[in-house]
Amino acid sequence: MHDGSGRIVVQNLTKHFGQVGAVQNLSFHVEPGSVTGFLGPNGAGKTTTLRMLLGLVTPTAGWATINGQPFNHLGNPGRVVGAVLEAQGFHPTRSARNHLRVYAAAMGIPDQRCDEVLHLVGLGEAAHRKAGGFSLGMKQRLALATALLGDPQVLVLDEPANGLDPEGIAWLRTFLRSFAGGGRTVLISSHLLAEVEQTIDQVVIISRGQTMYYGMLDDLRKSQQSRVIAQPSDPNKLVGALQEAGLSGATPTQDGKIAIPGVTVQQVGDVAAKAGVALYGVQEERADLEELFFRLTSGQYAAPQNPPQFGQLPPGAHGTPPGGYAAPVQLPQGAQPGGWNPQSGPVPQAPPPPQGYDQHQGYQGGQGGNA
């Protein structure tokens, strides 16, 4: 039937809804054992792409395969790929457990598995409650439970963190890492890089239906330059001393400091000490990955750019932005990390990483599943 590899291949995928070009000539692949982030702002075409991959939307052109097969050739697809999609519905008066029992029957798996996945996602105590009365986060957990029901090799998740509480997000992150660590495949979409940054290995960034970046997240990180911001007693003297030491490119910032690219704090301190310039403050600054992401996708409603090549940023997308390095990053509306930001405080304690997700049943209790 299929090669069992768990590989996802998307090739030249294109979709037009009437006049609207939702996805244009998109290509990427996801290897088993890795988590790939699928990122783009609202309306970029993420959901449409994932739905084409899952056989729910017919592409205008191009194709997508899972395990080397188009979705509708998978036989019993629920056993191969599990999916959480936005606007995936539940019957309002059907209980969570009965919802799962329906699809367990469709996949031909025993009912006992329904209880397993309910406990896994922390809904054990809400099993007999009607899904219509669930909170957003509980619905998201139930969708996740449905995706895991068939013990699939591939997980496709469309903004799965929507509505999840911090514990839920931390758990999901740990879970996905261990899921991929066991040799399975995860493709996860988000409009927030920060939300998935700690989870993903590879990233596909799209904007207006086109690929803006496709490659390893680490390569994207390396492409950002660091710089040192210093507040010297005599800026001109320091800049001169730096130039003598072969460290050029220092520029004044708006608040009277100077910014020196590609150096370390130690180098600047040594030069200043030698030149007899007092330093009132010195710190290293790294461009936020999120800022880079924003720059990659902010052209969404501007003129189209040339399609980029594999692993490369589109021209002008990296390096020093013209607006001045220190200018505050302006995130697109709604892209500001909300109540939870992984970099801004201690991340809630996640349960110990499981080997395979069958061992995850204990999650529900102490770590605060919202059941």
Place this chain on the structure above:
Amino acid sequence: MGRLINAEFRKILTTKMWWGLMIPTFIVALAMAWGVGALTSDIADDVYREDFIKSAGIGKDSVSFGVIALTRAINISTMFPLIFGALALSSELHRKTITTSFLTASSRPALLSAKAITYVLWGAIYGIVIVLGASLGTLAGSDSDILPEGGQWMLIALMGIVSTVLWTLLGLGVGALMGSPVASVIVLLIYAIIVGPVSEIVLTGFADGKPNIAGALPNGSANGLTGSTAADLIQKQIEELAQGKPISDRAVDTFQAAMRFAAGAPGAFALWASALIFIGWSMLFFVSGLARNQRRDIT
């Protein structure tokens, strides 16, 4: 396929709709048969009181007018399984559960076929409930003299179940075609309760009461399944009574038309023709609903 049918049964049994619709189905079948049975009994009483009928030696038990109560009750009650069928796919599209259903089925035609098989079985269950309600109502409301014999009763009951199954399937097809639960239920009810019956009377009026285009339409052919069976039965009994007496062909035709009308199937064709025509309609809607959903984008 067995797995998907099992899943469809679970979908039905884990919500309240199946019995929420089944209770009114039974009540309407019972009440309608009871009322029509009582009315028919009254009319029969009046007829048999006529002197010329008495003098001809025609007994009250010679014609089974009670079948009219049976068929009328069956025909009206089929609107509930029709709604039940119409919601089968359209409510999944509306509630977006169709996404998960497609994600867990080997293919879309497999899912829709499993639905069709499941709803054929549920149509039969509704059919049995309808026939039971209609039979009890007929028994309770009619003079025992005008009740049909067991065999005739069974034939009409069987046709009632077949008709219910086909209505359910037709509803499934229309729901799948239209995609909206509200729109498909409204369209089907307006057709089955108003447009169908009225157009049948009008068309049959133009056709001098003979079987006509009305009997080839979905509602007309469905009614023909039960109505023609009843009308044929009554006519045969009357022909037996009139044996040896000179009766014109025209009188026979007129009488048959009148009986079809009374049985709720004006303009209908004979049983077998009605059956074939209605099967055709049900399949047409089911297959076009299937085709419509084969390429539907689920977004």
